[in-house]
Amino acid sequence: MKGLFTAYRVLAIVVGVLLAVCSLVALPMKYLLTEGTAAQQFGEDLSVLWLVHGWIFMIYVVVAFFLSRKAGWSYGFTIVALVAGLVPLLIFWVERQVVHKLKAENPDLEPVA
Amino acid sequence: MREALRPRFWPGHLLAVVLTLATVVLGVWQIGAWQDRREAEARDLTRSAPVALDDVMGPDDPFPGQSVGQPVDLDGTWLSEGTLFVSGREHDGQDGYWMLTPLAVGGGDNPAVPVVLGWVADPADAPAPPTGEADLVGWLQPPDGTGQVDDDPSDDVLPQLRIADVIQRVDRDLYGAYAVAQGGVDGLPQADLTQLPEAGRFTALRNLLYGLEWFVFGAFVVLMWWRWLGEQLAAGRRSDEAEADRDDEERTADEDAPDTVDV
Numbered sequence: 001m002k003g004l005f006t007a008y009r010v011l012a013i014v015v016g017v018l019l020a021v022c023s024l025v026a027l028p029m030k031y032l033l034t035e036g037t038a039a040q041q042f043g044e045d046l047s048v049l050w051l052v053h054g055w056i057f058m059i060y061v062v063v064a065f066f067l068s069r070k071a072g073w074s075y076g077f078t079i080v081a082l083v084a085g086l087v088p089l090l091i092f093w094v095e096r097q098v099v100h101k102l103k104a105e106n107p108d109l110e111p112v113a
Numbered sequence: 114m115r116e117a118l119r120p121r122f123w124p125g126h127l128l129a130v131v132l133t134l135a136t137v138v139l140g141v142w143q144i145g146a147w148q149d150r151r152e153a154e155a156r157d158l159t160r161s162a163p164v165a166l167d168d169v170m171g172p173d174d175p176f177p178g179q180s181v182g183q184p185v186d187l188d189g190t191w192l193s194e195g196t197l198f199v200s201g202r203e204h205d206g207q208d209g210y211w212m213l214t215p216l217a218v219g220g221g222d223n224p225a226v227p228v229v230l231g232w233v234a235d236p237a238d239a240p241a242p243p244t245g246e247a248d249l250v251g252w253l254q255p256p257d258g259t260g261q262v263d264d265d266p267s268d269d270v271l272p273q274l275r276i277a278d279v280i281q282r283v284d285r286d287l288y289g290a291y292a293v294a295q296g297g298v299d300g301l302p303q304a305d306l307t308q309l310p311e312a313g314r315f316t317a318l319r320n321l322l323y324g325l326e327w328f329v330f331g332a333f334v335v336l337m338w339w340r341w342l343g344e345q346l347a348a349g350r351r352s353d354e355a356e357a358d359r360d361d362e363e364r365t366a367d368e369d370a371p372d373t374v375d376v
Contacts, residue, residue: 051319054326058333065337069344 004067005102009095011060012084016091018053021046023088057085071102116346125345129338133331140327147320154316155309158182163250172224172288176255181308183253187228187292190220193242195227195283198270204232204302210270211304213291214242215283224286227279229293231301236270240299251292254308 029043061082068078084094163184170177191214198210210233215225228251233239257273271278280287297303 048319051322054323058326058329061330062333062336065333065340069340075341 001067001070001106004063004070007063008060008067008098011056011063012091012095012098015053015057015060015085016089016095018049018056019085019088019091022049022053026050060085067098071105073101116349117342122342122345125338125341129334132334133338136327136331136334140324140331143320143324143327147317147324150317150320159184159252159306159309166218166226166253166288169253170288170290172218172286174289176290178255180253181255182306184250184295185253185292186248187216187218187226187251188248189216189218189223189225189246191215191243191245191247192217192225192283192285193244195225195279195285196242196269197227197279197282198233198236198239199229199274200270200272202232202304202307204305207234209234210236210239211274212236212239212242212301213274213279214298215279215285215287216247216292217285218288220246222285224288225283226288227274227276227291228298229274229291229304230299231294231297232304233301240301243299247298249298250295252295252306254291254293254306256289256291257307 026043026046026049029039030047031043033040033043064081065078068081073081081094081098084091158180159182161184163186166185166187169180169183169185193214195215197213199213200210202209202211212230212233213227214230216228217223217225228249230243256276258275266278266281269282274291276287276289276291279291293304293306295303
């Protein structure tokens, strides 16, 4: 449980940061800037992170699912937690909720990081 | 098993099927895009602008693997005495020959590159070999190399386009490559390229990885569905037992009831 919890938190933050960079930095730079400029090219190169996000998100989804089953979350909250990895910035809020929830239910969970 | 088919589980089953199908469709689509883009890149080199032969390879260089099918400008003098035919070449589904004449690149005593002029059904019908100067564009191709032996070295027909066989017929240094003349020479139909360039290993890798990712998601949907069903069935059994327990308790309570009334 503790291992899953830690893995979940780390993955949530990594997925959240990657998604924020991809959607809030790379995407506007790639499509809004003039084509051919260095910044536009940088945005395009940065778009490779989408792929990284995709694969880490996959691991996140599996870890979050197993955590949800162990912690006995409702299916509604489980789905929100899984989908959060696809909506920019939502995952940070979800991560706080999860930490709150789990710490309230399992006082033995030491504060991590 | 019968329990899992209860109508109240149907929406869950349906959702699992729809999601799994969606991931499979998306995965197949990405893999398709990966293949299409690789093929497009492979073909595209043959359509790119011609470059000078010397920019691609020198006379003594090994064949540059990334330049298969690269159009090159060829400018020089025909060595018509070195004209040969290569057997077993199809065109429009018909078996025939390639007609080939080396071209001294830049003229004079320069090294030559064998140029496939085009396709003929029979060497007897072939036009006279070209002579004089030529300026043409050809697709660069690596020589054949499966080592098939020319069973009759005395004629002008080769089973394979090997530089080692061509060099027997011309007193000239040869490039380690041949060219297929675009549009054919002297009215011959253009020979079909036998070797198309290969796409780079990383071309459209992103599509491949996305495709695989979708399949993994598909597997995950199945896993989620399995876990969900297991939990639902276990919960169902637990509540059945609880109901049974409650029934027992109620019965005992009923039996006890009259006594309490008496007291």
